[in-house]
Amino acid sequence: MILWGDRFITQFFDPQVTEKYSKTIKVLKNEVKSMVTAPESNMIDTMNLIDTINTLDRLGISYHFENEIEEKLEQFFNLDTNYEDETYDLYTVALHFRLFRQHGYRIRYDTDGKFQEGLKSDARGLLSLFEASHLRIHGENILDGALAFATSNLISILPSLIGSPLGNQVVHALVQPLHFGIPRLEARYFISIYEEYDQKDETLLRFAKLDFNLLQMLHKEELQEISRDRVVECFFWAMGVYHEPHYSRARIMLAKTIAITSIIDDTYDAYGTIEELDIFTEAIQR
Template identity: 35%
Template sequence: MTHVTVTTNSSHEVIAGLCKPRPYTPSPWGDFFLNHNPCTQSQYLAMKDMASIKKERVRKIILDAGSSSDLAMKIELVDTLERTGVAYHYGQEIEELLHGMHSEENVFGDNLCVTAMRFYLLRKHGYNISPDVFLKFKDDQGNFASNDVNSLLALYNAPYLRIHGEEMLDDDVTFTKTQLQSMVEHLEPRLAEEVLCTLETPHFRRVERVETRRYIAVYEKKATRDEDILEFAKFDFNILQTLYCEELKALTIWWKDLKSQANPQFARDRIVEVHFWILGVLYEPQYSYPRIMLTKLVLFMSLLDDLYDNYSTTEESNIFTAAMQRWDAHVVEQLPAYLKAIHQHT
C-alpha cells in the first residue's frame, strides 16, 4: 500500500506534492496609509472653502460661454473642464453647451481642429454626429492637407470614438498617426511631448484621474490658461486625493483585521492597486462607498483565486466550494481552521 506523507503547517494539512504555495512579494505600501495624512484638518477645510469660491467663478465662466456665439471657445472650454477633472461639477451646464454645439451645423468653415474636437466631444457624450463632417478637409486622394499639429492631434483622437462600419475613420487614424510620427522630432519639446503621449494613449483610453494630474501641469504652462479654472482644478484634485487616502486607510484597517483572523498569508496583498483600478471607473466623491465595497469585492476574488490556485488541496477546495454553495453549517465543520475563518468573512 502506498502512503502519502502529511505534514502540518499553520493548522493547514499540506499533502506533499499536491500543495506548493508560492510566496508573493509583500505590498510595497505596507501600513503607509494608516498614518498618512496629505494635509491637516485646517488645511483641508481651507481648501474646501477656496474650492467653493473658485467653483462658482468657473460656473460663471461656463454660463457666460453659453450666451456667447463663439462656438470654438465653447468647445475648448468643455475640453479644458474635462481634462482638468472638474467637469463633474457642471453636468447640466456642460450638457447645455453640448446641445448647442450639436444643433449647429456647418459653422466652423475650414477649421479642422475645431471640427475634430466637436466630433470627439459630441460622440463622447452620446450625440449622433456623422463622420462626413471631415470630407470637406480631404483631397482627391482621401488624405488631409493640414500640417497643423493641433489639428492633427484632434483628428487623431476623434476616430477612436468610431462605431462599426465607419471604415473612413479607420483610415484617418492611420494617416494622422503617420503624419504625427514624422513631425514629432521637429516640434518644440512641450508640443512633442503632447504628441508622443497622444500616440501612446489616445484621450478616450486614458484613466481620467491620471490624465487630470498630467494635464493640470500642461494647462498651467499655457499662455491662454484661465487662472480660476487652474486653481479650482488644483484644489479639487487635492481634495479628492485626501478622500482617496481616507478610503485606503479604512481598507487597510479592514484588510489587517481580516488577516488577523483568517491569516491568508498565501494571498496577494494588493489593496492600493485594486483601489486604483476601481478609481479608474468611479472617481467622483459621491462614489466613495461603492469604491470601497468594489475594492473589497475584488480583494476577496483575488484571495479566493490564490486559495484555489496556490494553497488549498483538491479535497479542501471541494469542501470549501460545497460550503459556499450550500451555506451548510455541517459542511463548514469539515473545513480546516484557516478555511473556516475565510468562510466566516465571505
C-alpha cells in the same frame, strides 16, 4: 513586502487644510461656472472650455458642472452647424466630434475619407483627429483611415515638436490615447502640461490643482478605512471606475469586493488542489 507599507493607515489628515481648500474651491467653482454658462460665448470657445475642464481626460473638474455642460452640448448638438465652413478647422471639427460622442450623442460625419496635403503638418489638428478617431465604432472604416493618417503624420512631425507642451501631449497620446486612460492619472498629467501653455487660464489652473489635491485627500481617507495587504491595489481599480466625491461609499465597497474576489482567484490559481477546489466551488455555489 507591501510596496506602500502602512503609509495609508498611519497618515494624518488636517481638517483645517480641507476646510481651507473647500472654501477656495467654492469661490473658484462659481467663476468657472460663469465661464461655462456665459450666454455671450460662441460655440467654438465654449466647446474648447468644456474639453479643457473635462473629467474624462483633461483637468478633471467637469464633474462640478455636469448639468451645465449637458445643457450646452444639447444646445450645440441641435444647431444646424455647417462644419464645411472655413471657421471650423481640423482641430475644431475633430474636437466637437469627440465631445459629442463621449457624451452619448449620435453624431455622424460627412467626409470621403481623403485628407488634404496641408493637414499633414497641422500638429494640433492631427492630435485632435487622433483622439477623436478612438471613439469610432465597428464598421467606421473612414475613422480607421483617419487614425492611420493622424498616427503616421504625428510620428513624422514629432521631432519638430520635442520640448514644447504640444509635443509632450503628442508623445503621451501615442503611448496611450485619452480614451484608454484613467481619468485621475490623465488629469494629473494634463495639469502639468496645461501649466506650460502661454494662453492658459489661471483660474482654471488653480481650481484644477486645488480640486485635485482635495479629492486626493478624500481618496487617502478612504484608503485609510480599508487599507491592508492588496487593498490599495484593489482601491486603484475602483478609482478607475469613478473618482468623484459623491461616489465615496461606492469606491470603498467596490474595493472590498475586488479584494475578496482577488483572494478567491488566487486560491484557484495558486493555493488549492483539485480536490480542495471541488469542495470550495460547491461551497461558493451554495
